[in-house]
Amino acid sequence: MLKNGPTVIEEIKRQRDLLWGERWGRLPLTVLALALTMLYLPVWFSLLCLALDIGAELLAMHYMRALDPKRHPKRYGFVMVCMFLMEFSYSLPALLIWQGDENYAKSFAVGMIMTTLMQIISARTIHMPFGYIGFAAVALPALAGNAFYWINNDNVPGLIFSTIAAVGALAYTLIAMKSNNRLHRAAALDRKAAQASNRAKSRFLAQMSHELRTPLNAILGMGHAEQRRNKDALSQNRLSVLIIAAEGLSTILDDILDMSAIEEGRLPIRPQQVIPSEQISATLALFHPGVSEAGLRLTHDISPQLGTAWMLDPQRLRQCMSNLLSNAVKNTKHGGIHVTARLIAQQQRPPMLSVEIADTGPGIPNHLHRLMFEPLSQARRPADGAESNGLGLSICRSMARQMGGDLIIRPNKPGQSGARFVLTLQLNPAKDPKPVEQDQDQPPKGGPQHVQGTTGLRVLVIDDIATNRLVASTYLRMLGATMIEAESGAQALTILASTQPDLVLLDMNMPEMDGLETLAKIRALPGGAGKLPVIAMTADALAEHRAHYMANGLDGYLAKPINPARIEAEINAVLGKSGRAPTD
Template identity: 60%
Template sequence: MIAQRNEPLQNASQAYSTTDEIKRQLDHLWRERWVRMALPVMALLLTIIYLPAWFSILAIVINLGAEFLSMSFMRGLDPARQPRRYAFVIGCMFLVHFSFCLPSALIWQQNVHNAKAFSVGLVMATLMQLISARTVHLPFGYTGLWAVVLSTVFGNTYYWLQLRDFYGLGLTSLAIFCGGAYTLFAMHTSHRLHRDSALDRQAALDSNSAKSRFLAQVSHELRTPLNAILGMGHAELRRNRDALGKTRLSVLIASAEGLSTLLDDILDMSAIEAGSLPIRPETVCPSQEITSTLALYQPAISEAGLTLGQSIDKSLDKFWQLDPQRLRQCLSNLLSNALKSTKQGGIQIFAVTETDADGMAVLRIDIYDSGPGIPPHLHDKVFEPFCTNHPSPAGVSGSGLGLSITRTLARQMGGDLVIVPNRAEQRGAHLALTLRMTHAEVQPAAPAPLPATTAGLTVLVVDDVTTNRLVAATYLRMLGAKMLEAASGAEALEILERSNPDLVLLDMNMPDMSGLETLAKIRTLPGDIASLPVIAMTADAMAEHRAYYLASGLDGYLAKPITPTRIEAEVAAVLGKTIPV
């Protein structure tokens, strides 16, 4: 267990190379390039007070030129493979600091008002810059320190030897030595801080990546048994005539669907933390999206003995630009939360169009329930991930991710999710969801009519897991379709050579020949079979999986666990795009 905890840090340490270090040094210098170039120029311009103007300007040119060349040649630098280039960058670093400190050494020679204070100030500024900005890659810091020490020792020795004051020379040389030693110690301390910060950041990234891989793997492994539970549960529920048996099977199916929803929530939360949850605006009619979502929850609400009231403003019958999938996801989470917390009474939905402070159109949906409500001291806490039931009667239950995901989605879409405080006479919870939207200039074309059913279709199901084929066969027979089955890609190709099904449901993760390899071979078959519609049926359920598979040439996508409704909807959508109706 300890070894597993330390694995990300060990991986980060192995990834910490000289090349990466130089890249981080360049990034650090490049971010502040204008300030770092402007301040030395201003300081060197001030040296005109004590030195000839041509000398100060020459120092500026050398300083800026060496700085620019060093950063240019640092890009993509690998010292092991490019030693000459590395030596050139080291030389430029030396010139950068020597050109800044040499004027200081010359000013030190002058016995005029404030000259020595000015000289010391230039040297100290250089040492501070070395400690703070040149220690990501220590050899660059060493080079700069050598430039400072050489110029300072040269100027100081020359000055005291002219005066033949060996006591002054010894004392000031000791001061230079002490200052250099302290600077060297501070540079090493700063380097350790930079290194530890880089290692900690890499370890955090590795840990996050490992967590994402773990979540994806767990999701993948859990979806196969969930698929079987749901498939057999739906089949037995359809056949069972006993009321008690139907009740038990309904509980079983609801629990499995709850686990499936929890898996989806966890994957969504992982995508939110990674900043990769996509928002895809489309031209839609918001009232239709809201009505269809409410219709999905109407049976469950009625079964619970509750009422569902709705009021949708006429302005939402027009076409607007927003992400319909995320709108449905937000509304589903809020309806699910309200349903779990309400034991009697009902749920009310009000949807209107408003204008926000920036003059942008906003869809506002107010959700009221007659449950116990959410106490004021929990108004912020309920939006934290994995916040579930509390000792006080808060209207929150389930995975504890729904409200957190909904608020994040709303804010990504320019809106928010807030709890509206109740008036004195008001009971229950009142949540307000806002989503920014824009007018759709062009209305979408009317979609082609879709097949209303899968009845009469012949479907080839390809999956190496017998249980998954059994589940798919059960659903397809429930939907009136005929079924062919194959346990591998090679077997599927053999079946396609002698049969001509209407559709293929293809698993993506099979041994010997993967789903994408099977798809590629199907597309090379002679005749019309090469254009056969193929739908991915996979436990790879993350958003990037769906996008990847559809971009790879598949016609549709079904994430396990599958249900009859999902199969019928996806088959109808795919055949509606591929078969003239």
């Protein structure tokens, strides 16, 4: 009985994909074999068989597209007929040649039959009914032609022995067909299982990231609040350790999600027209205070050639450099870190940006260079004994390769110490030579510059979890704003009916009425309430989450865990775009 359902449809699709993919190798050989039959048979007959073979093959390929035997029984039957005609029109000339006594005729005929049986075994057994119909199209005429030859020559022993040999060869063909079909099915099942496992892993990572971000948000929020309030030096140090550990855990979550995205090819690369030297300098500026505090030096040598505009993803450049600089600081106790940035010209290819980050730490033995880029590798332990997640270098190398470059460890010359990481990225010519606007993710030169202050803002926070509302309230008070809280979308709509805040912070995962539904009802409110700036404040931290929410009309996006700097920067950015000022 013919199986129906998705498995059969997938089998037919894979069968067609295989046959269609190899057509340019198989069809010319079919033409050559049938053309050679003209040495023994009338030309018109060989040409007729050739036309039947190629025509039936092309028709079968056409009607196999999106074929479901249950929904398209007639089309399925027509494809089976085409399969039979194709194999029969190829085998018939061989059987007729077998009847003659010309030089090499029988060898040629046997070769044609054996090649078509091999082709059925190897390429037509994904969907076994196609294999069986092709096998029948070869086996029946072969047995009939063999019997006719020996009976016509009145040779009973020849008939018996040749029939036994032919039946044995055909039986072996059937066994090989079934074995190959099992291999195809096992490979397909393994592939589906691997894909399902990968999807489950991604869902698990996303879910765990979502669940962990809420308690992390509370830890960071209360830690920042207590650190700001408590003046005792010992308590300050303890709280600082707590905050750093929580931020480190948040970074690990981001790295795990980035690694998952890279493995699935989902990591977005967004080239922009930027000046590489400015991006590099801005990244170094972020590390100068920490490096100085550690008693180290941070020096650099940036080529003037990098002072012109190129197409490059600035966020990924800064992400890679930040990871490498952070590792260098962790692994260097004395001396310093030197950054060298160069433009490398290439013949007939776009130039490369080369950034070398060299430290004066203990270095990395040559035999560990490869292991450094393995996910979760701990091949290089930080000099201060701190733990690292072992994902950063693997992610940076994957990103660099996505951008046409690489990340390597350069071996030290005799007498050199420390580690030297070299990041290369492909640079493409700028599309517009006009001055480059500063990237919105880049820290403004000269320190923070607010579009407007947050003091006096009234902010409506909508979140079903009381801890998250408490964290938001703590941060808003630190920023000089006041908070109105709502534990559900319905309660928020009631508040907005009588009060109009300056801004709304909206959780996207709430029971009964979720964030997007709440947003839609806010936008439907009359007057100014319907035009309030709304910022998502959510544990959905994937890039596709941000794109999805922003595409549905949100004005800003904050991924938990949040901190005072991020919430202030996002509020200023959103209110700066909307041109709103705090209400009196």
